[in-house]
Amino acid sequence: MTILIVDDQASMRGLLKFSLKQLGFANISEASSGQGALAEMQLNKFDLIISDWNMENIDGLELLKTIRSNPLTQKTPFIMSTGNKDRERVKEAIQAGVNNYIVKPFNVETLKKKIEAVIGVLT
Secondary structure (H helix, E strand, O other), rough: EEEEEEOHHHHHHHHHHHHHHOOOOOEEEEEOOHHHHHHHHHHHHHHHEEOOOOOOOOOOOHHHHHHHHOOOOOOOOEEEEOOOOHHHHHHHHHHHOEEEEOOOOHHHHHHHHHHHHHHHHOO
C-alpha cells in the first residue's frame, strides 16, 4: 500500500510518517503542499492520502475537490487532518467526498482506527 502525506509542516509529516511505520506501512511519500501533492500524483498512484486542511495556495479541501474531479484519482481514499473541530467544516469536507477526518493532536491508535474505517482492518 502506498500512502501520500500532505502537510506544510515538516514536523507533522514526520510524526505521521513515524506513526504509519509503527502501523506497518513502508511505502510512504510526502508533499509539503497541495501543489506538491498533485505533482506527486502525476508520477505515482497512491492507495491512501492523508492531508492537512490548512495549507497555502491549494489547501486540503481544494486538493480533495481536485482529486475527486479526476476520473483517475476520484476513488482514492482521503483522510483530512486538521486542528479545527468546527462541525460546518467537517460537513464541507464530507460534501466534497472525504472518506474520514482526524483532529490534531492524535495518537497512533486513533490514526489506526481512522485508516481502518477507510480501508479495512490492519493486520
